Amino acid sequence: MLSIKNLHASIDGKEILKGINLEIKEGEVHAIMGPNGSGKSTLAAVLAGRSEYDVTEGEIIYNGKNLLELEAEDRAREGVFLAFQYPVEIPGVSNINFLKTAIGEIRAYKGLEPIKAKDFLMMLKEKQELVEIDRALVRRSINEGFSGGEKKRNEIFQMAMLEPKLSILDETDSGLDIDALRIVANGVNKLKSEENATIIITHYQRLLDYIIPDFVHILHNGKIVKSGLKELALELEEKGYDFIKEEVEA
Amino acid sequence: METVIKTRTIKDKLIFEFENSKLFLFGSTQLRDNAMESFYKQGIPTRKHEEYKYTRVDLMLKGEFDFSTNKNCSDAQIQPLKFLKDAYVVVIENGVFVEGSSNVENLPKGLTVCSLVDAEKSNSPVFEKHYAQYADVKTDPFIALNTAMTKDGAFIHIAKNVIIEKPIHIIHISTTSVNTIIHPRNLIVIDENAQAKIIESFETISATAKTVSNALTEIVVDKNAIVDHYKIQDEKELGYLVNTTQVIQQRQSVFSTHTFTLSGSLVRNNLTVVLDDEHIESHLNGLYLTVGNQVVDNHTVVDHRKPNCNSNELYKGIIEGKSTATFNGKIFVRKDAQKTNAFQSNKNILLSLAGTINTKPQLEIYADDVKCSHGSTTGKLDEAKIFYLRARGIGLVNAKKLLMHAFASEVVNTIKIEALREYVEEKISKTFE
Ligand SMILES: Nc1ncnc2c1ncn2[C@@H]1O[C@H](COP(=O)(O)OP(=O)(O)OP(=O)(O)O)[C@@H](O)[C@H]1O
Numbered sequence A: 001m002l003s004i005k006n007l008h009a010s011i012d013g014k015e016i017l018k019g020i021n022l023e024i025k026e027g028e029v030h031a032i033m034g035p036n037g038s039g040k041s042t043l044a045a046v047l048a049g050r051s052e053y054d055v056t057e058g059e060i061i062y063n064g065k066n067l068l069e070l071e072a073e074d075r076a077r078e079g080v081f082l083a084f085q086y087p088v089e090i091p092g093v094s095n096i097n098f099l100k101t102a103i104g105e106i107r108a109y110k111g112l113e114p115i116k117a118k119d120f121l122m123m124l125k126e127k128q129e130l131v132e133i134d135r136a137l138v139r140r141s142i143n144e145g146f147s148g149g150e151k152k153r154n155e156i157f158q159m160a161m162l163e164p165k166l167s168i169l170d171e172t173d174s175g176l177d178i179d180a181l182r183i184v185a186n187g188v189n190k191l192k193s194e195e196n197a198t199i200i201i202t203h204y205q206r207l208l209d210y211i212i213p214d215f216v217h218i219l220h221n222g223k224i225v226k227s228g229l230k231e232l233a234l235e236l237e238e239k240g241y242d243f244i245k246e247e248v249e250a
Numbered sequence B: 001m002e003t004v005i006k007t008r009t010i011k012d013k014l015i016f017e018f019e020n021s022k023l024f025l026f027g028s029t030q031l032r033d034n035a036m037e038s039f040y041k042q043g044i045p046t047r048k049h050e051e052y053k054y055t056r057v058d059l060m061l062k063g064e065f066d067f068s069t070n071k072n073c074s075d076a077q078i079q080p081l082k083f084l085k086d087a088y089v090v091v092i093e094n095g096v097f098v099e100g101s102s103n104v105e106n107l108p109k110g111l112t113v114c115s116l117v118d119a120e121k122s123n124s125p126v127f128e129k130h131y132a133q134y135a136d137v138k139t140d141p142f143i144a145l146n147t148a149m150t151k152d153g154a155f156i157h158i159a160k161n162v163i164i165e166k167p168i169h170i171i172h173i174s175t176t177s178v179n180t181i182i183h184p185r186n187l188i189v190i191d192e193n194a195q196a197k198i199i200e201s202f203e204t205i206s207a208t209a210k211t212v213s214n215a216l217t218e219i220v221v222d223k224n225a226i227v228d229h230y231k232i233q234d235e236k237e238l239g240y241l242v243n244t245t246q247v248i249q250q251r252q253s254v255f256s257t258h259t260f261t262l263s264g265s266l267v268r269n270n271l272t273v274v275l276d277d278e279h280i281e282s283h284l285n286g287l288y289l290t291v292g293n294q295v296v297d298n299h300t301v302v303d304h305r306k307p308n309c310n311s312n313e314l315y316k317g318i319i320e321g322k323s324t325a326t327f328n329g330k331i332f333v334r335k336d337a338q339k340t341n342a343f344q345s346n347k348n349i350l351l352s353l354a355g356t357i358n359t360k361p362q363l364e365i366y367a368d369d370v371k372c373s374h375g376s377t378t379g380k381l382d383e384a385k386i387f388y389l390r391a392r393g394i395g396l397v398n399a400k401k402l403l404m405h406a407f408a409s410e411v412v413n414t415i416k417i418e419a420l421r422e423y424v425e426e427k428i429s430k431t432f433e
């Protein structure tokens, strides 16, 4: 589904990603862990199509397409979804109008007819229940005045509504208390299928207790320095990031 | 031999026209002569005039002009401009009240809607008491000119304790085929404890020449009255509008005004609200969307004269192309006006490099126990927000539109008449196309 080869990316002339290689297949869950500033969010942003980043080398093939040639909106329409680490607030645009517009454009891109108002409302209700998000929140402007946890939950709600093929969750666990974490994880697990894949970016093992990864990668200074199975996350939690640094520098 | 041809200036022409058409002008001779004299002293403001330096009204008045006020359009053409289905409608075509096109029959008790000419003829004491008492000819040449040269307009009176639920819609239309200057004038009096909603819209129909409309409305809001006032300015390329709104508020009254400038080559708004007693509340909202070479200039004055009043002002603008928008908001807090709360905010989005925004708050505070604040911002559309929307599959163009709507919504949502809000929203969507 996704093949990243030797990806280098920089911002304002500063190189952040320094040769990333990653292969992800349908149905897989990959965890990416790494210290602050190692480039996790940068990788997510490059995948989602944020134009501030310059890709200086390498390629990303997504379902046979050159992802780097697609505009951000076309990537989303092709099924790429980024749950932002820091979702922005957009006063004056209601979540509902936003989702209706997004679904409308995604369907038009795919050559599907517009969704019926009734179907949209049913879907809204169903997904609201799935991620246990407050109805009142959904009715408000996008993230306006939401708490950190509410914003994260809204990201997962949007993910549920848009039914992406490749979801990238950038520290969706931070700011969530244990109950909220369980709910979010539960939502993600329910949305998982044989056809879609998930990248989970996190600092902590905790989320991975609920969403079991098939692979764990450690990102350090713009490179994946170690990959392994789910046990790697436990080892990392136990020994801390310093052990990676030592290993890399040794 | 050299011949010197001295072209007459617009000032000369206006004075000549004034002398020539005295029989058709409105108001007492003394009032008009005094106003003309004041205009003569002030002249047409140029770039050197502090209050008009960003808005070249002198350039707008270059060329030949006609002063006649013919009726040119049919009821069928006017019909679409009556966008509020359930309203009392006053049609003012080229500055003259058109009874046949208006819907002012079967008025409820306590509501008077007629032409200025009829109000004067009927010796209405309310008219006599309030006409031309508030907009001071000495303060602005356009006030002087309007007072000297107006021919007609609407007179609206809501009697004491009367609540008029249906909106009253004054439609100003210009329909000229030669360059014309007109001076429509309205007087609106809302008596003690009465309530009304008033909309003034400014439009052009099948005009083929430039119309300079020097429109003036005086609004008297008596004790405990509640008035909701709207201006929808949408005169397209041939429209040039100088729109003076002079408001006086009495004790415990609430006045809200909303100015939507959607089109027009040049629009200059002079809005003055005088809070002449205690416990008054005033709301001034504005939204301007400027494109092409448009010039939009909002000058507002909030004059706190007595203690314990609140005023709140919010003006927002989206500036595109080579257009220019100006906001100048003056707040006076006079010596007596202790415990005043006065807030002002002006926010702009500049979408092009060639666009210009001039924003100037002016607070003059002579009382010491007051809460006043002002702020102005000019920015671009937020890239992070655009990206967020695009990352959900919304195309760049629609993402920008959504954000512009969101920006405008803060002002649009202050419209309390649902049908009007929908109308304005639709107009805004078209502007963003
Ligand atoms: N606009 C920018 N200009 C320069 N450097 C930047 C810019 N944006 C990010 N960086 C730098 O890029 C590096 C990687 O940032 P990134 O946000 O990808 O890290 P991260 O792994 O997601 O960290 P965290 O765990 O804190 O979320 C950091 O050193 C950061 O300071």
Ligand SMILES: [Mg+2]
Pocket: A040, A041, A042, A085, A170, A171
């Ligand atoms: Mg990050």
